[in-house]
Amino acid sequence: MMETLELASVVLQDSSGGISGPAAAALAVGLGALGTGYAQRGIGSAAIGAVAEDDDMFVPGLIFTALPETLIIIAFVTIFLV
């Protein structure tokens, strides 16, 4: 019991333990980028298919493909918060 308490106080006091703020932000941006890529994989291939059939679909296709970019942009904000 004593040991756990000691451990807890050490962890709580030592704010520099684990990963640092910038590292966490970098991780967040990286994961956000992965999510964006995964979403764009499906949308992009569907968009290419639609454009191949009909040139007018180029603009809507582009818009829908770009939509998941919001994910990475919001993740990017975390950099300025740390």
Place this chain on the structure above:
Amino acid sequence: MSANTERSPNYEYVTARVRAQKARLFDEDDYRKLVRMDPGEIARFMEETEYETEMNALGTRHSGVDLVEYALNRNLAKRFDDLLTWAEGSLYGYIANYLRKFDAWNVKTVIRGVYTDADASDVDDDLIRTGEFSDRLLDRLVEAGRMEEVVETLSNTIFGDPLEAAMPDFESEDVLVPLENAVDRAFYAHLMDDIGTPEPDSPRALYREFLEAEIDFRNLRNALRIARSGADIDPGEYHIEGGGLFRAEELRQLAANVDQLVERIRESSYGEELSAALDELAEADALMGFEHALDAALLEYSAKLSNRYPMSVCPVLSYVLAKEREVENVRAVARGREAGLDVEEIEEELVIT
């Protein structure tokens, strides 16, 4: 066939293209215009649509209704081959399996040609050269002059054994139902083999659901045809396994009594989709109208499935069905106009959803 099955399926790409193509098929307005044109005008109309390439390529050698028909068949084969080039992974497998349907179609065309002593070149024109059979095999089939030759040529394919088994029936009754059914049965039996019992709501399960609907509809059609023709054939023997609606014994009882059959379908899960078709059957008492209503119901059912589950094989199958329907419709219009039928008579032949 397994060359493309290693990768993961690309539903997004194929569905997007297929949906765009389906949207470009002729709609009700186009048909309304078409039935009022004479064959020359139909040909000109088609030159301005999807069929432009085929019409131009064949225009120097054929003319009139023949030109329309060849262009239709060629375009159909091209589109379906396209599907196979786009698809990857398991999706490729599903589509390739389903397109074997055209092997069945070709075999039936040949059988009918032999039965009616049609010209080899006429039969050849009606073949649709997509699917699993090679061009050489098809050529040999066309050349065959007797039913036995056809069956023998097919002995190495999935249709060989069933056809051979159906030959005695054909010889004694001299109707084509046993042979055509053997072909259908061989086709569906192979389709269902590969699927097994998949987990619900997966693309595989939907594929199965769709095929079951198609088999049910075909059983239904066969039962009614046998009941109507009055031939002394046991409908249970021509039952295609794999559907969800009937078992062989049930079909045997129901085919004798059309009212009971209709009642049974109304209560089944297809009741809603088929209610229009059933009303038609009860009212007009004509098999033709009912069969067209069945086709329309299957088209609608496939469209419904493809909207409910966009990331599956359903949109592709729905497109295949709709495209086939369009080709048949345009052909009916062109042939009808050539024969001098009324607008109303032709419109009855069309299946428009």
